[in-house]
Every structure is written in C-alpha cells, then in structure tokens.
Amino acid sequence: MSSIGSGYDLSAxxxxxxxxxxxxxxxxxxxxxxxxxxxxxxxxxxxxxxxKIITSRLYEKGSxxxxxxxxxxxxxxxxxLLADAKQILTVARDEAKQYKYDxxxxxxxxxxxxxxxxxxHAYTLYGFVRPFGCQVFLASYEHxxxxxxxxxxxxxxxxxxxxxxxxxxxSFFSFTLIKSGYFGCAVGKAQQTAKTEIEKLKLTDMKLxxxxxxxxxxxxxxxxxxxxxxxxxxxxxxxxNTEGKHERxxxxxxxxxxxxxxxxxxxxxxxxxEM
Amino acid sequence: MDVCNPxxxxxxxxxxxxxxxxxxxxxxxxxxxxxxxxxxxxxxxIAMEYDGGVVLxxxxxxxxxxxxxNRFTDKLTPLTDRIYxxxxxxxADTQAISQVVQYQLEFLSAEMNEPPLVKIAAxxxxxxxxxxxxxxxxxxxxxxxxxxxxxQVYSCPLGGLLVRQPVSLGxxxxxxxxxxxxxxYKPNMTKKECxxxxxxxxxxxITRDGSSGGCARLAVIxxxxxxxxxxxxxxxxxxxxx
Numbered sequence: 001m002s003s004i005g006s007g008y009d010l011s012a013x014x015x016x017x018x019x020x021x022x023x024x025x026x027x028x029x030x031x032x033x034x035x036x037x038x039x040x041x042x043x044x045x046x047x048x049x050x051x052k053i054i055t056s057r058l059y060e061k062g063s064x065x066x067x068x069x070x071x072x073x074x075x076x077x078x079x080x081l082l083a084d085a086k087q088i089l090t091v092a093r094d095e096a097k098q099y100k101y102d103x104x105x106x107x108x109x110x111x112x113x114x115x116x117x118x119x120x121h122a123y124t125l126y127g128f129v130r131p132f133g134c135q136v137f138l139a140s141y142e143h144x145x146x147x148x149x150x151x152x153x154x155x156x157x158x159x160x161x162x163x164x165x166x167x168x169x170x171s172f173f174s175f176t177l178i179k180s181g182y183f184g185c186a187v188g189k190a191q192q193t194a195k196t197e198i199e200k201l202k203l204t205d206m207k208l209x210x211x212x213x214x215x216x217x218x219x220x221x222x223x224x225x226x227x228x229x230x231x232x233x234x235x236x237x238x239x240x241n242t243e244g245k246h247e248r249x250x251x252x253x254x255x256x257x258x259x260x261x262x263x264x265x266x267x268x269x270x271x272x273x274e275m
Numbered sequence: 276m277d278v279c280n281p282x283x284x285x286x287x288x289x290x291x292x293x294x295x296x297x298x299x300x301x302x303x304x305x306x307x308x309x310x311x312x313x314x315x316x317x318x319x320x321i322a323m324e325y326d327g328g329v330v331l332x333x334x335x336x337x338x339x340x341x342x343x344x345n346r347f348t349d350k351l352t353p354l355t356d357r358i359y360x361x362x363x364x365x366x367a368d369t370q371a372i373s374q375v376v377q378y379q380l381e382f383l384s385a386e387m388n389e390p391p392l393v394k395i396a397a398x399x400x401x402x403x404x405x406x407x408x409x410x411x412x413x414x415x416x417x418x419x420x421x422x423x424x425x426x427q428v429y430s431c432p433l434g435g436l437l438v439r440q441p442v443s444l445g446x447x448x449x450x451x452x453x454x455x456x457x458x459x460y461k462p463n464m465t466k467k468e469c470x471x472x473x474x475x476x477x478x479x480x481i482t483r484d485g486s487s488g489g490c491a492r493l494a495v496i497x498x499x500x501x502x503x504x505x506x507x508x509x510x511x512x513x514x515x516x517x
Contacts, residue, residue: 103383104398104437111387143423 013127023131024124027153030133031080035231036188036222037066039077039137040198040215041148041181045208045239046139048077049215051188051223054230067236067248071096073140074109075238075246079187080134080153088136088151091119109140110181113149113157121155135187141244148182190222197221208239212249216257217264233258317486319448319477320350320361322418322428323460324441325469328497329418329426332473333361334448334481335489346489351503355380357496358396358419363446364433365412372403372413393419397429397437405435416443420496448480448487455479466495470504478511 008014009022016022035051050066067077070092078085095115099107116136124131131153138149151157183203186194197218203211212235219233235254238246249257320333333350336343350362352373358380362369376399380391397417404413418428430436430443442460444453455476464472470493477491491511493504 102398102402103395104401105392105394108387114386 011127012124012129012131021124021154024154027080027131027133028135031135031153031187032189032191034079034081034188035066035228036186036190036194036219037077037079037135037137038184038186038194038198038215038218039139039148039150039182040184040201040203040206040211041139041146042203042206042208042211042239044146045141045211045237045241046075046146046148047208047212047215048075048137048139048234048236049212049219050077050234051190051219052232052234053228054232057230059230061232065234067234069246070112070138071100071106073106073142073238073244073246074112075139075236077137077139077236078134079136081132082134084132085134085136088116088120088132088134092116092136092138108142109138109147109149113138113151113181116151117155117157120151120153124153124155137185137187139238140246141239141242146239148185150182150185150187186218189228190224193222194218208237208241209253212237212253213257213260216261220261220265221268233261317448317484318350318363318446319452319480319484319487320363320416320445321449321452321456321473321476322361322416322443323464323469323473324418324426324428325464325466327426328420328466328495329428330466330469330473331359331361331416331418331494331496332477333446333492334477334487335492336487337366338486341485343488348489349492351492351494353377353501354396354400354417355384355390355419357390357421357501358393358417359494359496359501360396360400361416361418361445363414363416368411368413369415372400372411372415375403376400390421392421392423393417393427393429394424394439397431397439401429401431401435401437404431404433408433408435414445416445418443418496420498426497446487448477448484451483452476452480466497470495474506475512475514478514481511482514482516 008016009026012021012023035053038049040047048067052066067075068089070076070089074096076089076092092112095112096107120132123129133153135153136151140147149157184198186198201214216233216235223231235249235257236247237249238244317338318334322329322331331351335347337345337348352360352362354360354373354377360373362373376396379399380396383395384391396419400415400417404411404415412433414432416428416430420426427439428441428443429439430445432445441462442456444456459472473493474491481487490508491506493506495502
C-alpha cells in the first residue's frame, strides 16, 4: 500500500506514467477503511444497513449517524471520512432544495446522483484541493420503482446493473444511460465478504421486509469481532410500505432484524463447531 | 424534442421560417395613432383534461385597441413535444415567457435524458410570471401529457398563481362562457366530446367578445403526440345570432 505512487501521487492534478491519478485511488482507500455499508434494492424498496464502529465506551447510542435524509424521499448512506460526507450531504440537500424551488417537483434521485458526481469530480481536477474521501449511496422509491446509486470519490456514479464497484477504474466521469442503478452494493472494511453474501441473495424477488433482515444479517456476519469489538447497527428503508418516504426502520422492525441476524450467526457458529 | 433522434438542422431554412413567422406588413398597415396601443391577445383560451390526454383551444385574434393586428394568430405555443401553452394578455410578454421556458425545458430534458413533466413546465412559466408580476401582463395555461400523470392542465394567471384544474379558461372572452362550461362540462368525457365542447365554447366567446375573433385553433395532446386542428371561420358551429 505504501510507496506505490513514488512521486506521482503528490497532488490530484498529476497523472502517473501509467495513466492513474493516485490521489483519487488513495481517497478510495479511505473509503475502504471505514465501517461496512450495505444497500439492497429489493422488489419494492431499498434497504440500508451500516456497521457503525464504536471507538469509545463513552459513546452515546444513536448519535453520529451515518444514514441521512436528503429530501423526504431520498436516503443517503455514507462511508469513508465522515466530515467529507457531511459536506456532500449539505450539497445534496441544497441541490434538492433548489430543484424543488425551480421546478416544483421533488428531485429525481438519478439527477441528484449526477449532480453529486459532477461536484465530487470537480475536486479531483486541481492540485490545491484534495478529492473527497467518502462514498455516498443514494436510495429512493420513485414512480418507476426503487433506485439505488453510488457516487465514488472519483466522481464515477455507477448506474450499471452489476454488483461490483470498480474502485480502480480510470474512467473519472462516466455517464451511462442504463437507468437501473445498483441491485446491491457494499463498501468499507468487509466489502468483499459482504458482496459475496449479497450475490447469494435473489434481490429481484425479495420483499423489503425480508431485505432489511438480510441486510442486518450480512452486517453481523461480516463484522470483525476481534478488531472492532463494539458496533452499532443502523438500519433504514424506503419503499412502497413507507409510501416513498425514506426513514429509519421502526423499533420493532429493528429489533426483529437484529434478532434474526444474531440467530443466524449462532446457527453458523453451531455448524462450525460440529465440524 | 427527442434527445436520441434530433432533427437535422438547416440554418437557411431556419432563418426563412423565422422571418415568415411574423408578418412584416404589420409595420406598414397599422395607422400611426394606433401604434402606441399595446398589442394584446385579448383572447379566449380553453384547456380541458380527458382520460389519456388534453384538448386545447383558442381563438385567433390579436388586437391593438380596436385594430385587429393579426386575424389568424397561433396562440397554442409548444414548450416541448408534448407540452403546449396557451397565451393571453400582452402578446410580447407571453411570447418572451414561452421562449425562455422553451429553452429551460430543452436544457432540462437534455440533462435528465427524458421529456420533462407538465408540472415542471407549468412551474417554470409560473416562476417567470411571479418574478416579474409588476411588469408582465400574462395569463397562461400550460397543458400537456407526460408519462407519470397523463394529461394535465395547469393555470398560471396574472399574479403568479399555479393551480391544476380539469378545465381551465383564460382571456377576455372567457368571461362569456363560464356559465356555458359550468352547465355542459362533466367529468370523464371522451376526446370527441371534449373537442366539440371546446369548439362550441370558443365559437360562443368569439360571437360575444370584441377582442376575440377569427377562427378557432384546436389541439389534442396524448401519448402518441400532438394533433392540430384549425377550424376556419365559415366552418365554426352555428350559434343563434341575436
């Protein structure tokens, strides 16, 4: 990880001889080091689950959120440097507000993802600023179905129908015209494991209530007990059952999901013991 | 505008079309004492929703005081492929507004890669009218079809109000046909019934309002596109002339 750049990584305005911008790749490393974030696009909604790693015993439960609302209908989950993410969130809220003022309707999530891409990409062009060290997921349930988008530090906003985020992609600003966005995405410490788990699920047929449980289960599965002892699970959803409003899951749904997650963990460990 | 299949552009043809749009004879024909009168589309405009689209109608008279400046005006102005606006009030103000909104919507549809919603078009029109409410005299109706909500009619009158209505009337001639519409409009009419009603209403307004006259221009907007119908003066339905 160290000394890959050797001289061509000092600013975002420099290319390396093999055509990479190292600053942007280092920004992605910041994202990879954060607690895992999972988004699942089910048949009738999108579910977010975040592994919020707690570093202090003095931490107050429910503070320092990683899932936010942009407008009533769009949820944003963040990974990476949280202070950078806070600015992206502010920008997103401004965009949503301005769109609503100008055009009288709520901002479509695809348009918002494009605008945030442009904003984050602008910070990868100059030497006097650094790229944003955060990746944001945007989810909403619009009249043509649930949608999930991810915007990376490079400004790429992937709208492909696959499960992989290509972190070392050299396409800094790619617009693709496929509308669907992600079916499922994961980013953070345990992203590889999480992605493998997501691929096992059949998301197109899954209902949101089941999706939220599966998301919680994956977070519990990929959480590393040894390295990060304490963590708090954040769950949120947006879909048909919330009538298009993005919100944190109600307490009973949260507890059910946690119970389901812990139970399947025990099952898995039981199986291991038998071996 | 279809972003994926843009029409070919011919600069000369575009220039010619632009020049022919407005008659150059106006400058020579208007007597000097009439020239200071503001040119207004003292008008009758109607838009009506039906299941699957909207029907629009307007008369064709532009007047400057008592002088008829244009007796075959087109008051049905396209904002996008599936959204039209009907103009009443000052001809200059409404033309300016529709040109600006046309540009805004074209830009937005390129950004979003899909045709804009009727609500968005109506909001753009309303924003302009409200912002310059002390200067403009413009009462407009925005009507069209979009994928999300189907046929919609939005009224944007003088001060900068925006309200969606199943039927909307506007212009000086509309005062004479409120009662007629109240009596004859019923919800869930077919396209043919709407067309007949709109045509009859315009004819009645033309008969009674001095600032409305000429022919009737109709349009039907639905998922397939726009159908324009021009009903010339001698083809208008017969009403009893008291």
